[in-house]
Amino acid sequence: MTCTSVTVKEKCSVRRLRYLLLLVMWVSCPSVAAAPSELNSLRQAVAEARQQGEMDSADQLAQQYLSAAIAQADQKELGNVYYQLGRNAMERNNYPQAREYLEQAVSQYKSAAATLSLANALRQLGQTFRYQSDYQKALEYLYQAMQLYQQLNDPSAIASGYNSIGTTLEKMGQYEQALQAHQQSLTLHYQTGNKSGIASAIFNLGDLHRVLGDTSQALSYFQQALELDKANGNLRDIAYSHNKLGYLYSESGDYQQAADHLQQALSLFEQISAPRDADWARTNQAKLAMHQGNFPQAVTLITGVISRATVHNYNSLLVDAYKLATELAITMSEYDTALTYIDAGVNLARQNLERADEAQLWQMRVNVLLQQDRPREALAALMQQNKLEDDIFNNKRVSAIASIQAQTEFIRQQQQIDRLQQQQILQQALLEQHRWSRNFWILGLAAAFILLLSLYRRLIQKRLNQRLSQQVAARTAELHQKNNELSLAYQQLETISLTDKLTGLHNRRFLEDHIESDLEHCRRMQQDWQAGKTARPKGADLVVFMIDLDNFKALNDTYGHSIGDLILKQLKHRMQQVFRQTDYLVRWGGEEFVAVARFIEREDASQLAGRFVESVHSAPFEVDKQHSLNVSCSVGYACYPFPEGATTRPWPALLRLADLCLYAAKYSGRNGWVGVQHYQSALPLDAADVDATQLQRAIADGDIEICHSFTDTLNWLPPV
Known part of the structure; x- marks a missing residue:
């Protein structure tokens, strides 16, 4: 490995020296017309400097190349210069400038009748439009290039054309057509024995399966591409395969494999002096560090990428880095x-x-604003997001229709070419008929074949038109569905406002909005029974449980608030295991929770309280894969309905009684429960204003019956 690294560095030094000598030669002798071999050397030097990421050198060499080509007055050579300038601009993500240069290249190639070079320039023009998400224009240029490649009957160029078309169709979401294009590219590369092309096609198939969510198939393709790249010895392609494998392993949770592949990718990119690609690998390393919870390393990596990408104008990389930095900050x-x-x-x-x-x-802005309790700004951001998605959807619909039209036009032009060829065949056959009459039956068979071929072409055309109609109808239906999503957004925000952000349980506002109707329903069932209208109702009681984690402040002070938050999230699951889906589970505030058991028998309340205390105490709470903490809780509860006329404010009364019972459990030793079970026909006080001393007096007088889990006498006041 060390020898390879030295060799690459030596090669890079030789290249830089050659670039410098070429620049000095052209600066010192600007008036001398260059020989064709010298122009070829300049063209190769521009391409090599660009591949090594030395864009300043590449641009300087391209300008010298332009001066030499103008002096030569060769249209094809001028086309080559503008083509290289366009590629340089693409490398810098300056796509408007790239389009101008490539359009100049197309003009020069047309004048010089350089068909293959013209096709390559058209294909690059299509790529610039694809990078700017203008897929309709991209396909127009790509199909023009493909027609020229097929006229030249160049299998390798046709395979490259299918590769570009497949990548564009994939971006448009037309995955079936994209898969067909990549498979055709792979077939042609196999036929021509182009090992580098085979590896590239397999790589693209892997990336398509990754987009479709087929991770196992994508891994298989990328591993196969990596083996082919190693056999071909192209360090850049090897690095790309390692980088993609590292990303996939990171997403699938195999962090060791991800770290190994990403490190190899980074080392290779650094060896070949490809700084932008090296920072792509560092971006994936930052994401891996985030997945592993190593936030300091992730921050260091991604801030470094942002700094370098800003300096060097790696704009596409910089957008991805900002997205990852945002995700990391939210985490x-x-x-x-x-x-x-x-x-x-x-x-x-x-x-x-x-x-x-x-x-x-x-979308990230919506999530952040909701976390900050800024619902109005979140709604405005959500509307902006939906507007953008609608625009993207409409553009994709138009592009999809344009894609089908372009494919149809491509087939139509192919049919014209076929008809011309068929006419030539028929003319030749007529000449042969004059010479050899015995070939009459052969000509008849040829005519029959041509007729069948024409019918087959018409059948294809008919199917394409049907597919176009179906896709237009499907896209229109999707647009209607998208328009309905905005109205649902308001409902989503309402749901969010009633939910605790940390645990996902309901919040206090939700409970206050819903509890009064339940209390009224319980009261009416009791009144109907007491008035003799109905039999005694079953499951007609409501029990309010106040739950508080013991010594939670000390836990936060010792282990930190992040560990405390993990405990609160896990407490939600234990509540869901004990209480029913129809019960209200609420985070009341801090480490205090409320559970409302709806329409049960109050005799079951003590069993529920005991089960919940045991569920918290019996199993440790996991902090991470290696550590856990033992936690306990105290519970106080009160049952409803009250006796008739006991209070006009039942909800505050229930909360007050349950809260007094909760503190009695804490003062009596914690890790237990206390509850108000039954009341006499009339309470001697308004339960909403009761204090611990009054409650003790009511218990002593037999007006209130309580249950608890403690063996000793209950303490209703804090120990002195």
Whole structure:
């Protein structure tokens, strides 16, 4: 491995020296017309400098190349210069500039009748439109290039054309057509024995399966591509395969494999002096560190990527880095930092015309604003996100229709070419008929074959038209569905406002909105029974449980608030194991929770309280894979209905009684429960204003019956 590294560095030094000598030669002798071999050397030097990531050298060499080509007055050579300038601009993500240069290259190639070079320039033009998400224009240029490749009957070029078409169709969401294009590319590369092309086609198939969510198939393709790349010895392709494998293993949770592949990718990118690609690998390493919970390392990596990408104008990389930095800040609950990254990412994505990335950043803004309890701003951000997604959807619909039209036009032109060829065959056959009459039957068979071929072409055309109609209808239906999503957004925000952000349980506002109707229903069932209208109801009681974690402040002070938050999240699951889905489970505040058992028998309340205390105490709470903590809780509860006329404010009374019972459990030793079970026909006080001393007197007088889990006498007041 050390020898390889030295060799690559030596080669890079030789290249830099050659670039410098070429620049010095052209600066010192600007008036001398260059020989064709010298122009070839300049063209190769521009391409090599670009591949090594030395873009300043590549641009300087390209300008010298332009001066030499102008002096030569060769249209094809001028086309080659503009083609290289266009590729340089693409490497810098300056797509408008790249389009101008490539259009100049197309003009020069047309004048010089350089068909293969013209096709290559058209294909690159299609790529620039694809990078800017203008897939309709991209396909127009790609199909023009493909027609020229087929006229030249160049299998290798046709395979490259299918590769570009497949990648564009994949971006449009037309995965079936994209898969067919990549498979055709792979078949042609196999036929021509192009090992590098085979590896590239397999890599693209792997990436398509990754997008479709078939991780196992994607891994298989990428591993096969890596083996082929190693056999071909192309370090850049080997690094790309390692980088993609590292990303997939990271997403699937195999962090060791991910770390190994990403490190190999980074080492290779550094060896071949590809700084932008090296930072792509570091971005994936940052995401891996985030998945593993190593936030300091993730922050260091991604801030470094952002800094370098800003300096070198790696705009596409910078947008992805902003998205990952935002995700990392949200995970660390640093919401102001997240909003800063979102603002920078939105502006850059808008500048790059990367609308899908811009929509994702708006979605992140919605989530951050909701975490900060800023629902109005969140709604505005959600509407902006939906508007962007609608625009993207409409553009995709138009592009999909344009894609089918372009494919149809491509087939139509192929039919014209076939008809011309068929006419030539028929003319030749007529000449042969004059010479050899015995070939009459052969000509008849040829005519029959041509007729069948024509019918087959018409059948294909008919199917394409049917598919177009079906896709238009499907896209229209999807648009109606999308328009309905905005109205649902308001309902989503209402749901969010009634939910505790940390645990996902309902919050106090939800309970206050719903409890009064349940209390009224219980009261009416009791009144109907007492009035003799109905039999004694079963399951007509309501029990309010106040739950508080013991010594939770000390746990937070010792282990930190992040560990405390983990305990609160796990407590939710234990509540769901004890209480029913129809019961109200609420985070009341801090470490205090409320559970409302709806329409049960109050005799079951003590059993529920005991089960919940045991569920918390019996099993430790997991902090991470290696550590856990033992936690206990105290529970106080009160049952409803009260006796008739006991109070006009039943809900505050229930809360007060349950709270007094909760504190009695805490003062009596914690890890237990206390509850008010039954009341006499009339309470001597308004239960909403009761204090511990009054409650003790009511218990002593027999007006209130309590149950508890403690063996000793209950303490209703804190120990002195």
